[in-house]
Amino acid sequence: MSTFGNYFRVSTYGESHGKSVGCIVDGVPPGLQLTEDDIQPQMSRRRPGQSALTTPRNEKDRVEIQSGTECGVTLGSPIALRVMNEDQRPKDYGGGGANIDNFPRPSHADWTYLEKYGVKSSSGGGRSSARETIGRVAAGAIAEKYLRVAHGVEIVAFTASVGPVKLFPETREHPTASNNPEFLKLINEITREKVDEFLPVRCPDSKVSKEMEELIGEYRDKHDSIGGTVTCVIRNCPSGIGEPCFDKLEAILAHAMLSIPATKGFEIGSGFGGCQIPGSIHNDPFIKAPPVPPGTQPKPGHERPRLTTKTNNSGGIQGGISNGAHIYFNVAFKPAATIGQAQHTTGYDETEGILEAKGRHDPSVIPRAVPIVESMAALAIMDAVLAQSARQSARALLPPLPEVVPVQMTANRLTNGMK
Amino acid sequence: MSTFGNYFRVSTYGESHGKSVGCIVDGVPPGLQLTEDDIQPQMSRRRPGQSALTTPRNEKDRVEIQSGTECGVTLGSPIALRVMNEDQRPKDYGGGGANIDNFPRPSHADWTYLEKYGVKSSSGGGRSSARETIGRVAAGAIAEKYLRVAHGVEIVAFTASVGPVKLFPETREHPTASNNPEFLKLINEITREKVDEFLPVRCPDSKVSKEMEELIGEYRDKHDSIGGTVTCVIRNCPSGIGEPCFDKLEAILAHAMLSIPATKGFEIGSGFGGCQIPGSIHNDPFIKAPPVPPGTQPKPGHERPRLTTKTNNSGGIQGGISNGAHIYFNVAFKPAATIGQAQHTTGYDETEGILEAKGRHDPSVIPRAVPIVESMAALAIMDAVLAQSARQSARALLPPLPEVVPVQMTANRLTNGMK
Amino acid sequence: MSTFGNYFRVSTYGESHGKSVGCIVDGVPPGLQLTEDDIQPQMSRRRPGQSALTTPRNEKDRVEIQSGTECGVTLGSPIALRVMNEDQRPKDYGGGGANIDNFPRPSHADWTYLEKYGVKSSSGGGRSSARETIGRVAAGAIAEKYLRVAHGVEIVAFTASVGPVKLFPETREHPTASNNPEFLKLINEITREKVDEFLPVRCPDSKVSKEMEELIGEYRDKHDSIGGTVTCVIRNCPSGIGEPCFDKLEAILAHAMLSIPATKGFEIGSGFGGCQIPGSIHNDPFIKAPPVPPGTQPKPGHERPRLTTKTNNSGGIQGGISNGAHIYFNVAFKPAATIGQAQHTTGYDETEGILEAKGRHDPSVIPRAVPIVESMAALAIMDAVLAQSARQSARALLPPLPEVVPVQMTANRLTNGMK
């Protein structure tokens, strides 16, 4: 089913070359100020045609709210969002003597969609198009607005590598970025504004960004493509979110990220590099949390935790549950499957031949993936926050536990009145 | 919720030190021959106490079927499975002057469970215990049996690295194992029997396995721990499984894997290494599928696809849908959080101090993680297979499409009668 | 959540006075021929303004498919449907000195929506409007088309009572219609065409229909409203659908029906009247099923059951599972809450007063409820059919059970090869 989330549930629809694409977002808290202006910025960041490095499709991708708000305030009912498909040029994919209709495109979804559904749409891979991500980004913008207003959550993603060019290459000292002070400083401070200063590649370092731009340019000129990684940080995430056992917060984030087209990997906190560090170093000891700065006192029931961790190899999640520290993760994107080069392959009719594609393609999807990663992160966090809200508010109505309960004594003393 | 899957739904229960642990498995196809003997082998492979390298807890972990079968045949009703907690020694964690009750264990779930629930159980992290995985393995064994009998699916996992010791280290030529012929040969042939010849580490290479064993031994002697990675291959998975857009097969697998305690990363096919390969090489061209060997003709409606891919950087999944090729992926496990060393940390009461743990611990969870990875893979695949079965059988009842439908012509011709 | 179904999942959106209303239908089998022309007829039957008895709102309610089909064939991807709100006259509800904004309308949803969401929309009860049912009817038309094409299912509803005027009044002999031969004959034969011959009330009996029409006219003239009941029959429903224990087929139907605005009751088969019949008479003995007429042989795997029942007090469902006999049920609708009369009530500000409504209202919702009941029935059956398809096709891949299984022997012999 094309649905994500249980409490904040997004259902998307739309193929690349249909009448419109969009989504229904159910579970939006009522009383949130929301207009198209809150949604459009991320739509535009996702939009193709932002530079010479990205595909020249030039849709305006204007989102229209169909329902669920009045006078710029959410009513609590489902919000339908719709974006027209204005720039439909289906011929590009198969016209002019081209032969895309005879060949399933290698590493694209043409063949597997046919295996799955037994029906082939003219746009090939059906909903595997990058255009399908519009609904995610639109819905994610609503989630982000709520998380920011209600909890001060900040979600920022950036390009971490393109091909072999990496912002934080592994070293013997730092087999994972999680114990690299420069990395930790960056994720502590980085903003979307800063990231967008480094367009078109969105890697927040002048030198590395330049290298990446050149590398992508080379692949563009060769009608080839190249992959890379996107790192995302979530700051001010409430503690206590994520559901044992199967819906650990990192599992939900992994699910969300691997559902983005072209992704091949996900790592949280120390990630794959963390496998090389001993437990005695990898473990994050607890320290007393720093005092909350004056003027930023959170609302009752949503206090920051009293303890935090000295290091953060865990990536803000322990036992599947957020601990209030920065959540950060890394997502791998393969090189885009659609390339301008001719490819030797085999057709639907089982005969070999040459596929020459002529569509509009990205030599690297990484820069445009940045807002998509942010949006899926917002959807994952939002759903988990609402799940925990339900639990906390249910618990808050129970009377304090009696002192005679021995093993809970510590917790008891701490938590009665706290939550 | 402690539930996994929509069509084949597993609900688990049980803390490490409660009366029993277990699960309910709903959606098991009726008419499957099934007894405890089908389940116990994986339970035993998961069981602690298999060697000097693993924790000496010595439970028998005998699974008992409570419902849903009769005369060794599944009825189609929910199957409840139960394993008694026989070897409860809660004092180990806190007794004898130890101070676990005052300190949340670093990088364990004690603190986050308290943040989440406001109640602390005597076993600390509640359901974050490795013992929670018993229900998964039991349920996975049922899924595996069905997949094997109905589709010939084979699922085999093995230890791929421990700390820096890797079975297939990255090289300039092979930045990812997905284009390493030795790796591809291994996943084509490896069996569980072969893997278990390399106990205690379950890395199917004599030399590497030896190195790993020594490394783990070193960490054991230092009362420390070390992480590693587990690779898993799924052979004979039907094509067409996995659901656009949010429930792509790799997203479900990532969700499943990151829900296993202590995991930090997931990569499918070429994974993170694949980011460094150009699209022109990374793309998997189609070739005609080899003829099915005589005597292995699959059942009607479950034919193998007519095309396959020449390379398999995709890891058997394209556009989120299986293509019939081997599915393989890699999972990162952090070093176990529970170590024998004293740790400087901070207590529930916000005062600093030294935590000295004395429980029974694994210096490396990797070998025991092997059957858990297999089980979660089985649950993920089983659920997706049933989803696709529903679709295929629904479609099979529709009449053939008329020839006048132009864009579907190719597909039409191919698929009417095929599915 | 505004979602119905697990396998065939409908998500609706839209308020009475927003930009559009509509839905996303996920899980539609691919390869089904489908255009707006398949959907529009039920939309028009639901539409207001069909006679002097119904509200004069005159929208055209044209449905537009946004996605999920190409060349009139379903692709298997989500189908978004949208109907513009053309005839928005919000002032009618509150304008001209009227005072609807000060008073929550009695027995309408204005007050409870405010209690629930803390935000009041200008149209009062938010999604409790009858216009919300458009998405249900549109989605139901798709389900119906599939059920008809694939299984020959026929769903027909009709008006069974208006106020005290009943098509089949209870008698001592027939405390329930389920043992009334005239009723059984009617549900065996009735068609939608026949029902619509009895517009505006849709009660398929000239005399009773006339009485109802007069009664409704009286209430219209008094600016009052009156309730009634709708009976629905489902013919040719496959046997074996419905899920133990909580999702029994009658439970799903009851859920579906009570989700329609203004419903107050549901009864299946013998219903409330059946409580008065002894078990010895109420029980439906089995008889051999009549031979299938030549030329109507169903598809493999979807044979009609070999046994049927002599009587049908069960209403086609036993133990929550369909047995292949006609499924029939009855739904109670209260008198419409919105009436033209002034009402003495209390305002949002807790002061008493007189509410004078001036909107456009139905004196009886029963005739327009007929297609809504049919649509919800279609959605309920479709979802259950797909659930059972998944199970049957999963089972079909298992080998026959050995003869040595004693208690299943009978079933075994019968079912191996049967399903």
Add this chain to the structure above:
Amino acid sequence: MSTFGNYFRVSTYGESHGKSVGCIVDGVPPGLQLTEDDIQPQMSRRRPGQSALTTPRNEKDRVEIQSGTECGVTLGSPIALRVMNEDQRPKDYGGGGANIDNFPRPSHADWTYLEKYGVKSSSGGGRSSARETIGRVAAGAIAEKYLRVAHGVEIVAFTASVGPVKLFPETREHPTASNNPEFLKLINEITREKVDEFLPVRCPDSKVSKEMEELIGEYRDKHDSIGGTVTCVIRNCPSGIGEPCFDKLEAILAHAMLSIPATKGFEIGSGFGGCQIPGSIHNDPFIKAPPVPPGTQPKPGHERPRLTTKTNNSGGIQGGISNGAHIYFNVAFKPAATIGQAQHTTGYDETEGILEAKGRHDPSVIPRAVPIVESMAALAIMDAVLAQSARQSARALLPPLPEVVPVQMTANRLTNGMK
């Protein structure tokens, strides 16, 4: 799936003649004091063998908590509950020359289970046994405890009719009990203790109860059975619960009730009788809510609504959402299908014959249905309460809306600060 609820999710397992029956309850708020003693009373009320009118099976039905609590306090993790099947006498159903194995029992689930699953269990209808309801009652007791402690909710059911003997027969003046002052007085005051004074039939009126007892006795003596209705009232239900559009509170209650074995109908508030009352009388005008008695001030965020209704034909629910008034409904139970009389029917092998059952049967299930109805009501309300808690707590974190929002002005003024 054998699962009920989304936020408070109950999964049941177990056949009538298996090793045990039970359930997993997920989503129980942490910090609730809970032991087996909270669950056992309803188990015992449901238990067979309470009088000469009910089946003499004599199980003790002792419930054992397997997980999810410690020191009598819920941990927030899944609570597994288990009841052994001690009194297994499978021979009764088929042994001693009886012939149940050749015949599907009329109006029982033997035949439909076989149609559904293609496998026949020795106990015939698999999970359609009344014993399946044990898991529901156990889970319901947990829900009830929470609702009582946190919200003061009271749920009481009683026998309203047996065969034609009714506690509140329809009259011209009172076509529905909803406008009968005696009925309204009863549901205002009735308690479980009072109901159990009228064992064995649980109809709280000496004269009517006597009549019912005699009637059931007659049917018992004739080896026959008789149906009836159970009325249930829910007092102090928080306002604002129930989810538009498909999960209206009455739809969920209907779903819950029709999932109980042997049910044939459901009506809420005025129900079927309400169809005969004009809207001008049926509508429930608003009045100012009476002041809350001193000492019963509810917790912050859970205030009673400021308005209530003068009459209550709505049954406490308007637009699918609770308004804080008493919720009451009526459930129809058919005569039990299993009777002692011989029945002429047809066998699995399609030959006619006589089925003579010899098992232990209830001449009327109504008295034992009372606690089952209460339990399912508790599960339905609990789930809806948690859903609304999630929404309210999410909204509570948003800042007040600005005064400039015109249409929300009234609501705004009222609700900022209220919720």
